Every structure is written in C-alpha cells, then in structure tokens.
Amino acid sequence: MNTLKKIAWELWLPIVLITLWLVLSAGSTSFYFPPLSKIMEQFVHIWFFDGIVSDLLPSLQRILLGFLLAVVVGVGGGVLLGLLRRTEEALRPLLELLRSTPGVALLPIATLFLGVGQEMKLFMIALACTWPILLNTIDGVRSVEPVLLQVAKSYRLTLLQRIRFIYIPNAAPQIFAGGRLSLAIAAVVMVVTEMIGSPGGVGYFVLNAQRNFDLLSMWTGIIMLGLLGYLLNFAFRLAENRILRWHHIKNA
Amino acid sequence: MNQPTATRKFPEPRTAGETLLSVRSLGKSYGAHQVLGDISVDVRTGEFLCIVGPSGAGKTTLLQCLSGLIPPSSGSVSLRGVEVNEPPAEMAIVFQDYSRSLMPWLSVLDNVSLPLRSTKMPKADIKKKATAALEEVGLAGHLDKYPWQLSGGMQQRVAIARALAFEPEIVLMDEPFASVDAQTRSDLEDLTLRLKQHLGITIVLVTHDIDEAVYLSDRVLVLGGKPTEVVDLIETHLGDDRDQISTKSTAQFAELRAKVYQEIRTQPAPGQA
Numbered sequence: 285m286n287t288l289k290k291i292a293w294e295l296w297l298p299i300v301l302i303t304l305w306l307v308l309s310a311g312s313t314s315f316y317f318p319p320l321s322k323i324m325e326q327f328v329h330i331w332f333f334d335g336i337v338s339d340l341l342p343s344l345q346r347i348l349l350g351f352l353l354a355v356v357v358g359v360g361g362g363v364l365l366g367l368l369r370r371t372e373e374a375l376r377p378l379l380e381l382l383r384s385t386p387g388v389a390l391l392p393i394a395t396l397f398l399g400v401g402q403e404m405k406l407f408m409i410a411l412a413c414t415w416p417i418l419l420n421t422i423d424g425v426r427s428v429e430p431v432l433l434q435v436a437k438s439y440r441l442t443l444l445q446r447i448r449f450i451y452i453p454n455a456a457p458q459i460f461a462g463g464r465l466s467l468a469i470a471a472v473v474m475v476v477t478e479m480i481g482s483p484g485g486v487g488y489f490v491l492n493a494q495r496n497f498d499l500l501s502m503w504t505g506i507i508m509l510g511l512l513g514y515l516l517n518f519a520f521r522l523a524e525n526r527i528l529r530w531h532h533i534k535n536a
Numbered sequence: 537m538n539q540p541t542a543t544r545k546f547p548e549p550r551t552a553g554e555t556l557l558s559v560r561s562l563g564k565s566y567g568a569h570q571v572l573g574d575i576s577v578d579v580r581t582g583e584f585l586c587i588v589g590p591s592g593a594g595k596t597t598l599l600q601c602l603s604g605l606i607p608p609s610s611g612s613v614s615l616r617g618v619e620v621n622e623p624p625a626e627m628a629i630v631f632q633d634y635s636r637s638l639m640p641w642l643s644v645l646d647n648v649s650l651p652l653r654s655t656k657m658p659k660a661d662i663k664k665k666a667t668a669a670l671e672e673v674g675l676a677g678h679l680d681k682y683p684w685q686l687s688g689g690m691q692q693r694v695a696i697a698r699a700l701a702f703e704p705e706i707v708l709m710d711e712p713f714a715s716v717d718a719q720t721r722s723d724l725e726d727l728t729l730r731l732k733q734h735l736g737i738t739i740v741l742v743t744h745d746i747d748e749a750v751y752l753s754d755r756v757l758v759l760g761g762k763p764t765e766v767v768d769l770i771e772t773h774l775g776d777d778r779d780q781i782s783t784k785s786t787a788q789f790a791e792l793r794a795k796v797y798q799e800i801r802t803q804p805a806p807g808q809a
Contacts, residue, residue, distance in 0.1 A: 431636040434605055438623040439651035439702060449650060453641040530641045530682055 318500050327504040335489070340508065343485040346402070347474045347516065350409025354466055358414045359459060362421020363447055366455070372422060383419060387412025387469065388476050400481040405474070412473045413466035420462030424455020457531050460524045467520055471513045486512065556581040556706060556738050557602065557620075561611035563763075564597055571597050573763035574611070579706070579740055584732055586749035587742045589759030589767075590800055595742040596632070598759070599710050602740065603629050615706070628699035630709040634691040638683040644670065644694050645679040651702045669701035670694070672734075673727060689720035693727070700731065709741040713748070722780045725752060733776055746800070750774075750792045751784060758799045767799050 365372040398404035478487025490505035557579035564572040571594040631637035648666040673693040
C-alpha cells in the first residue's frame with residue numbers, strides 16, 4: 285500500500301501534464317506542434333524495434349562507454365591526486381580551468397584530430413564527464429578520518445588495501461554525487477556530438493528528421509531522449525542505493 | 537567465560553617477566569616545545585602496565601611513539617631487541633575514539649577481518665579468526681551489523697576484537713574507555729583483564745583515571761613534570777583475581793590509589809611549570 289501511494293505521488297503530475305498535452309493538442313493542425321496522439325503512433329512505428337536497434341542502442345552504448353571511461357579516469361586519477369597532495373596543489377588551478385571550460389568547446393578541435401566518428405564522440409563524452417568525478421574523488425580521498433589512517437598503519441595494511449577499504453569507500457558518496465552530475469552531462473554531450481557527427485544515434489535522428497521537415501519523427505526522437513535520460517538516472521540511483529546502503533541508513 | 541577455541545594460537549607468556557618492549561631515554565619535541573623528556577621503562581612479557589598522568593602530559597604521544605606511529609625525537613623503542621620504526625606485526629592498538637577508529641562502511645565482521653587481510657591467510661580462516669575474536673568479546677550475535685548501529689561500549693568491543701584477531705603479543709590501548717558510561721566502563725575493564733589472563737597477551741594502557749590504572753595494572757607508570765618524565769613505577773601486587781567491588785575496597789587498593797594521586801598532584805600542571 286505504501287509503495288503504491290509513493291508511486292502514485294510521484295506519477296500524478298506527469299500523468300496530468302501528459303493528459304493536458306494530449307487533450308490540448310488533439311485538434312492541432314500546426315505543422316510544428318502535431319497532436320500528441322499522432323506523435324505516439326509514430327513513436328511506436330519508428331522505435332519498435334527498428335529505431336531501437338539502429339539509433340537507440342548506439343546512443344546507449346556511447347553514453348555508457350564514455351561514462352565508464354570517465355569513471356575509470358576520474359576515480360583512478362582522483363585517488364592518485366588525492367594521495368599526492370603537493371602534485372594536486374600544483375595542478376589544481378589547471379584542473380579548475382579545464383573543469384570550467386564547457387566540454388563542447390573542444391568539439392571543433394576534437395573533430396580535427398579524431399574525425400566525426402565513434403572515437404570523437406567517446407572522447408568528448410568521457411572528457412566532459414571526467415571533471416565532476418575527478419574533483420569529487422580528490423575531495424573524498426582527502427577527507428578520510430586521520431584515525432582510520434593510523435588504524436591502517438598500525439595494522440600494516442598495504443597501499444592497495446588502504447585504497448580499496450578506506451580511501452575509495454570514504455570517497456564513495458562524493459564519487460556518486462559527481463557521477464550523477466556526469467551522467468547528465470554525458471547525455472548532453474552525446475546528443476551534441478551525434479548532431480554534428482556521423483549518422484547513427486538518437487541525436488542524429490532528431491536533427492535529420494528536422495532537416496527533412498519530418499517534425500512528427502523529430503518529436504518522437506526528443507521523447508526518446510527524455511526517456512533515455514530518465515532511465516539512465518533511474519538505473520544509476522538503483523546502483524547507488526545498493527552500493528551506498530550503509531551511507532543512506534546511517535544518514536537516514 | 538568463553539573458552540579459547542582450538543584454532544587460536546596466542547603466544548604463551550613462556551618467558552613471563554622478561555622484557556618485551558624496551559623504552560630507552562625516549563624524548564619527543566614539536567619544534568621548540570618538548571613534550572616528553574627522558575622516559576625509560578621496560579614492559580615485561582605478560583604484564584598489564586598502565587600509564588597514568590595528568591591530562592596534557594603527552595600520554596597519547598608516548599603511546600604513539602611506543603607503537604611506531606610517530607618517530608621519537610630522541611632515544612629509542614625496541615620490541616624484543618628489534619627497533620620499532622613502524623607498528624610491528626606483533627602489536628595491535630586500540631584507539632580512544634571508537635566512533636572514528638572503525639570503518640563505518642564495513643560490517644562488524646569485516647571490520648575485525650580487515651587487519652588479517654595484510655597477512656596471507658585464506659579467506660575462510662580469516663572469517664573463522666574474526667568470528668572467534670568477536671565471540672571472545674561477547675559480540676557473536678552482531679557480526680552483520682554496522683558498527684554505528686551498536687552502542688558505544690559495543691563499538692569499543694569491536695575495536696578490541698579487531699586487535700585480538702590480529703593475534704598480537706602486545707596490545708596498546710589509548711584511553712579506550714574514556715567515552716563510555718561508568719557501568720559499561722567497568723564491564724570493559726573486566727573484559728580486558730579477563731582477555732589478558734585468558735590469552736596471555738601483554739597490555740599497555742594509557743588512562744587519566746587513577747582508579748582504573750590501579751585496578752587494571754600489574755604495574756602503574758606515573759608520568760608528570762614538564763617536559764613529561766617518569767615520576768614512579770609502582771608494582772600493585774593485587775593478584776590475578778580482581779573484582780570491581782572487593783578489590784577496590786581493600787586497604788591495599790586505597791593505599792595505591794592515594795599514592796598515585798599524590799604523585800600526580802604534586803607535579804606542576806602542564807603549562808604552569
């Protein structure tokens with residue numbers, strides 16, 4: 285009963301809005317804003333299942349690979365820089381500058397070196413996603429309780445054990461906070477790189493539909509992007525709740 | 537009382553009374569500020585030594601020097617003749633603040649198992665040893681909880697179990713019962729006494745509580761002065777059978793207590809020398 289209530293509480297507004305859209309757009313003859321019912325029809329027609337295979341899966345793969353790459357580089361580099369205090373202090377201004385530079389600003393140069401294919405897209409997604417994870421990992425590694433480090437020293441834990449059992453778990457809540465931010469960034473960069481890059485992907489699909497004056501299909505692509513982002517975030521929260529269970533119960 | 541399990545092999549105090557940890561002219565300064573003067577003491581195998589002194593006397597600093605966590609500025613510490621430069625494998629430390637010395641992201645069992653991972657022991661053995669240590673301190677039913685789900689006294693028991701699982705010859709304890717209530721405190725004191733007799737380990741415990749020091753000790757090391765030096769080293773002769781009520785009401789206990797109290801009181805308080 286409680287779960288049902290919770291679901292209902294979360295769903296009522298989207299349902300009201302979608303219903304409103306459905307009703308208000310029902311008689312629309314506007315070229316730019318077709319009726320939602322038509323869009324939904326087209327959505328099923330395009331995406332199930334040809335579109336999913338030809339465009340959604342490549343997008344999903346891109347976003348996941350790029351994000352994964354960013355996690356590896358961000359957490360790995362963050363632990364390293366978190367441990368090497370002096371090096372990090374020297375690199376900090378540079379990192380802050382790079383982080384503040386909008387990721388997509390590098391798009392022109394990335395296309396020069398990497399072309400418009402998969403490499404460039406992955407590079408751009410991973411690059412933009414790395415900063416929040418990297419900087420949060422550094423902070424998380426820095427904030428380890430000094431007593432725990434004395435414990436580690438007195439029980440002769442190796443550096444790798446300290447990283448695995450102390451530094452990374454301590455940084456985990458912050459790594460996840462950075463990761464959630466990165467995932468949103470990944471979706472944006474994915475769409476942008478697909479729009480300027482080679483065919484394939486939901487972003488390319490949306491732009492291509494618009495160029496062909498197929499606004500009905502364009503709308504289905506936009507809806508698909510919304511759904512993709514929502515589902516990715518949902519999956520991310522599931523993973524977070526599992527891995528950070530101790531943190532959530534402790535702070536409940 | 538729990539019986540020792542067959543798998544545990546605590547070193548017998550085969551050479552009880554022999555010097556285990558030797559402290560020679562130990563001094564520690566922070567810049568121009570000298571905390572520890574010239575401290576020499578021999579900790580004997582199998583004994584319970586309490587270090588007591590006024591607050592601010594550098595008791596924790598001394599313990600950290602003994603364990604090799606921080607280097608002394610002068611003098612030396614050696615364990616069985618081997619100089620201590622880092623915490624030795626034969627030594628375990630119980631820290632003062634249990635809420636900060638246990639990993640909040642690990643279960644009770646994993647917390648106790650963690651030190652054993654630095655050995656090459658198989659996983660099943662690690663679990664067995666950790667479980668045995670937790671049984672020893674009366675926490676058999678709480679293996680899967682997180683430490684912060686337990687009371688303060690129970691958390692300190694987890695920290696003690698972690699030290700025991702490491703199978704040390706000597707355990708250093710830094711004001712281990714300072715932040716628990718009085719009843720829990722006497723329970724933990726008795727537990728510690730029992731473990732020491734039961735497992736034949738040597739214990740060095742730092743405290744500012746004179747009653748606690750006398751009650752637990754075979755010998756009490758009284759610190760004082762500025763910089764801190766050894767004021768006295770007193771044998772308690774209270775025997776192995778101790779009881780919170782009867783031992784503490786003996787004339788011998790009262791005498792020892794008064795003696796230590798006086799020795800601490802006659803020392804100039806830190807900062808007023």
